[in-house]
Each structure stands twice: as C-alpha cells, then as structure tokens.
Amino acid sequence: MAAWPVAGLDDATAEKVRTLLQERLVALIDLQLTLKHVHWNVVGPNFIGVHEMLDPHVETVRGFTDTVAERIATLGGQPIGTPGHVASTRSWDEYDVRRANVETHLKALDAVYCGLISDHRKVMEELEELDLVSHDMFVEQTEALELQQWFVRAHLANADGELPG
Template identity: 35%
Template structure:
C-alpha cells in the first residue's frame, strides 16, 4: 500500500481495498456485458433497448471509476485489466450468441441483480471495518445498480 496521511488504520484500508477490488472487477464485467447487449439486441423494442443498454454502459463505467478511485485514495492499486476481470468477476459469463430482446433482458437483469447483491454485503462489511466513506460509495453504486435493474425489468412486465 502507498503511504497516505489518511488516518484510517492500515488494516481498515487493506480490508476495504479487498472488498472494493471485488466489486470493481464485477463493474467492469457489467460494463462489457451492457455493450454486448447494446450491439446485438433485436426485436420490436430495438431502439429503446439499444439506447437503454448504452446508458447502462455509461452507468457501469461510472461505477468502476468510483470504486477504482476509492482504492487509490486508500493507498491501494486498482486491478482493472481484462485479465483481472476474467479471473475475479463473480458475474455469469454473458452469452455471445443471443439477439432476442427477452433473452438480453433476462441475462442483463441477472447480472445487475448479482452485482447489487454483492454490493449490499460490501456495504455491511465496510461499515463493520469502520470505513463509512467506502460504505457510502458502495451505497451510491448500489442505488444506481438497483435503478438500472428497475429500468431493465420494466421491459419484461406484461401487466
């Protein structure tokens, strides 16, 4: 870890960095999945979903930036390469052979739900370490991811 005048204890910073790193790779994976969906979706709601998935990519990129920069603030080294993501992501691999909008909605909603689920545990863990600022960042990211999940699932409701 790099030296910093941040007064959080070293063991707290180390613990937070590890939890941040997990959601960082998940966020990068999530961003790639939204682009895969943006490029390949087809169906009657093409334009709405094509545009929504691009917005979700922007959102997921923002999540990874918040998480990675918090790691740097704590004196850590974010691991954000494709190779790190491949080894550490907890998301299911996104299917590359689908086009149907219902299938994209199913797979992307699963990915966002898993991403949020991991974050909710991370909020409690960071609070437990005594790092309330990291917990707040996890809360902010979860708020965005839950909203994204709502937007995706709203396309699947039949009413």
C-alpha cells in the same frame, strides 16, 4: 510497492477495504462490458428502445468503475482493471447470450443485476463497519443500479406489471 498510510484507518482495515473495492471494481468492469455487449447484440421489435436505454447505463457504470478505482488509489492501493485480471478473478460465469431477442437478453441481464446488487449490498454491510466513506459510495451506486434494473424489468413486465417466471 507498499500502500500509502490512510489517515484514520489502520493498515489491516485499509487493506480489507482495498480488497473489497477491488472485487467490486472487477464486477463493475464486467457489468460495463456486458451492458455494451447486450447493446450490440439485442434484436427484435423492441430493439431500439433497449439499444438506446443501455448506453446511459454503460456510462453510469463506467463512472462507478472510475470512482471505485480512484478510491482504491486514495486508500494507497493499486486498482487493477486489465481484461486478464477481470476474467481471471471474477467468481461468476461469463454472460453467454450472443445475438438474441429483447426478452432473452433482458432476462439474462436481470439475473446479472440481481447478482451484482446482492454482492454490492453484502459489501455495503462490511464497509459500514470498516470505512463509512466507501460505504456511502456503495449506497449511492446501489441506488443507481437498482434503478437500472427497474428499467430492465419494466421492459420484461406483462400488462399487470408482473415479471415472467
């Protein structure tokens, strides 16, 4: 099925933008599932604080996936969000922490956020030249993801506000 023409974007640019968005869609779907996994499997004395913190994070990321998928469709593409596609096209290892304490999960989740935010920033740089509408969408998402990472890090920080090594 051919893509719909996009006003103001040549076909090659629109395709490049759709490809970048699809890669980010996969990452956001993976993050959404990972956050829910941590929500279900975190244990220990601070369990309830982390458990309750993560549901709003899941909902925020779920909104991002919808926004990115709809942007792909708006640009004439076909967003793919099936589990098989996500698993087969991601370029990072699966989150491998199962039931574990708060610190173990949050350290692993902090690493997930580092990778995802870094990749979002790289895509933002590319989109600044290709499509300012998509660029602005990622600026807003990155701001929210950094805030979520700050919440995770605040749970990990010691009394001096330093993160464990």
